[in-house]
Amino acid sequence: MIESTSPSPRWSETWLNRLLEVAPLSDAAQDAVRRAPQLFRQFSAREHVVRDGVRDPGMRVMLSGLACRYKHLPDGRRQITAFIIPGDVCDFGFISDSPVSQDIISLAPSTIGIVDLDRLATIVELYPEIMTAILRCAAIEQSATQELLVSLGGRNALHRVGHLLCEMHHRLDRAGLVRAGGVFELPLTQSEMGEALGLSTVHVNRTIQMLRRLGLAIWRDRIVTLPDPESLARLCAFDPSYLKAQRD
Amino acid sequence: MIESTSPSPRWSETWLNRLLEVAPLSDAAQDAVRRAPQLFRQFSAREHVVRDGVRDPGMRVMLSGLACRYKHLPDGRRQITAFIIPGDVCDFGFISDSPVSQDIISLAPSTIGIVDLDRLATIVELYPEIMTAILRCAAIEQSATQELLVSLGGRNALHRVGHLLCEMHHRLDRAGLVRAGGVFELPLTQSEMGEALGLSTVHVNRTIQMLRRLGLAIWRDRIVTLPDPESLARLCAFDPSYLKAQRD
DNA sequence: CGCGGAAATTCACATATGTTATATGTTTGC
DNA sequence: GCAAACATATAACATATGTGAATTTCCGCG
Incomplete structure (x- = not known):
């Protein structure tokens, strides 16, 4: 895993575009979104992005590559619960300060942007529309999980x-x-x-x-x-x- | 379906107890929670509590009985995605103002309390701890969905x-x-x-x-x-x- | 360029679960 | 209080999917 603080310009657009799909944002808000992630981590394929229980705070946003979230089965198998593509928030645990009890692993070389939670709080207080957009993304993710449930069940x-x-x-x-x-x-x-x-x-x-x-x-x-x-x-x-x- | 505005005292405790399980609340906040639902609907078994698409705004809290959320399969079967027991919020769509595209049906005679969204906003602004508790409940529900996914998959x-x-x-x-x-x-x-x-x-x-x-x-x-x-x-x-x- | 290991593919066979049908309770509505 | 509709139980049979193993293809790496 390589860490850096200098973003590629494409990355900031990836997440911004996602948010714009679910809610309108003023120019100022858009700029705040662009500048929100200040730390970038690059993973090669099949590296742990988040390991169960280990939580360093921060909102993680997928900027390039592919990853998945999964839970362990008692016999060692895994159940993948979601695929994470560019623009996705890796996990929404930060919203309620409950760490997700799941691992996230990269499936291809990937870049993840990290937004400090205090910084996010400041931004969101200034532009509540951004929080609305994030919550809508969370709702979509929940909806996707349920659709996967439908697949497995029916x-x-x-x-x-x-x-x-x-x-x-x-x-x-x-x-x-x-x-x-x-x-x-x-x-x-x-x-x-x-x-x-x-x-x-x-x-x-x-x-x-x-x-x-x-x-x-x-x-x-x-x-x-x-x-x-x-x-x-x-x-x-x-x-x-x-x-x-x-x-x- | 029977509607009333006079709660049974047990009902208010049901939801309060749930919230207290996930976050501490001051006495004043607890009182606000107790008084939050102002409308109560009683359903007999197998009545629609929420019908897909039809959304009258408001947060719905299960106070007694049993219900389930489900999605339709193309061939007419249903996939139940969650069971809703007393203390549960029926659906969290109101958080992001995205109506859930699912039906909710009672499985036994049930009571549902309805909290007006404006009223909720007022309460939550006064006692942000309540919003934290609600968001934690939402996280738990997401977690339960994923565990069901594990069941079906593995x-x-x-x-x-x-x-x-x-x-x-x-x-x-x-x-x-x-x-x-x-x-x-x-x-x-x-x-x-x-x-x-x-x-x-x-x-x-x-x-x-x-x-x-x-x-x-x-x-x-x-x-x-x-x-x-x-x-x-x-x-x-x-x-x-x-x-x-x-x-x- | 060739080697080694991981994916993909294919086969034969095992089995968990679905389907259809029937019998027998058990509610529920009139 | 009866009859219809529904829920449970059981059986025989069908089939989608799993398992284990062998083979081939692909890909990264030295």
Whole structure:
């Protein structure tokens, strides 16, 4: 892990854009958001970003890369509870000062911005709209967790995998990380996807090949291609509204 | 549904006790909490408490009875995402002003207290400790959702059912709703339990009888008896720490 | 450039859980 | 107080998914 205090200009926009998606911010507030993170940590793939129990305070914002949150099962397996993409807040425990009892691990080389909590308090007092935006992000995350619950409880393997691909496509697209033709990077192992979806590695593999044979998804070398996202969404009953801040 | 403005004195204590579990409150704040709900709705079993999309503003607090939150599956099935017991806030959408896209339905005759949002804002401004407590409750709920996710993703039927029984036992106990000998009311249908755990009704039934044969749980006529909660907890790797506000 | 280890793939087989059906209580509404 | 609707229980059978192992492909690294 490498630490630095000099941001790349792209990073500050990543988080700002996310907040602007869920709430309008005045120019002054936008500037405050840009300058909020003062510490940056770079992780290589499969490094712990947060280790259970160990909490150094601060709000952590994903700025580049990919990570996931997970819980341990008694027999050593893991259940991944969320994938964290650029723009996401890593965990919202700071809101209620309750540390999350979960590990966060990077899946690809990643950058995380850290906002000191006192600094955040000051900013938020000055621009309460920022707090509103953050709370909306928290609500969306809760909503995504519940949708994953629906997948595990009510969808078969094909729909689970397809639905997750739709979700990643949708989220990465909004973050500007999908290239033309529905092509995006998903630096995930099939085994890791299984850990999120409650499926064995072997069955994830079978399912992916089924999707490939259906012409709905191609996944090779960490690159996913969705030639026809609408069809896939229809097949899996993917409705992205759960990822939006649903105001009036 | 019957509406009234005259509370039973027990009701106000239910919610107050919950908040006191997660954060200390001054006497004045406690009094404010007691007087916060001004409208009370009584539902009979299987009535909609909140219907998707329909949102009349206000924070809803469960004061007696049992309810659940659920999402619809495309084929008409439902995925229950949470059980709501006395003391629980029905949904935390009001925090970020994003209405939850879920239905809430009563499973037994229930009372719900409604706190007007303007009134809540006033109270919370006067006693910020109350907002802290509410946010901690929200964090606990998120944590419970994730634990259910772990169940669906990583536990077999026996452990899923056992774990849920442990959780309900634990939560109801803290609400003072467990009688001596580990006896408590669980006015749930086996089919409804299946809708929460991603199991068919038939298999829930099989599993319950297995638990009965093991002498770990008896469930008859909406009454659950856990003769040896510790053994059951051990079997299912139930660790209640995820239900606590984990401050230092 | 080639080596070593990790992913991906494939196969045969095991099994937990789903499905359909029927019988038997048990509420509930009229 | 009856009848309809619902909840539980049980059985036989179907199947989606898991397991263990072997093979191949890929990728980072020296």
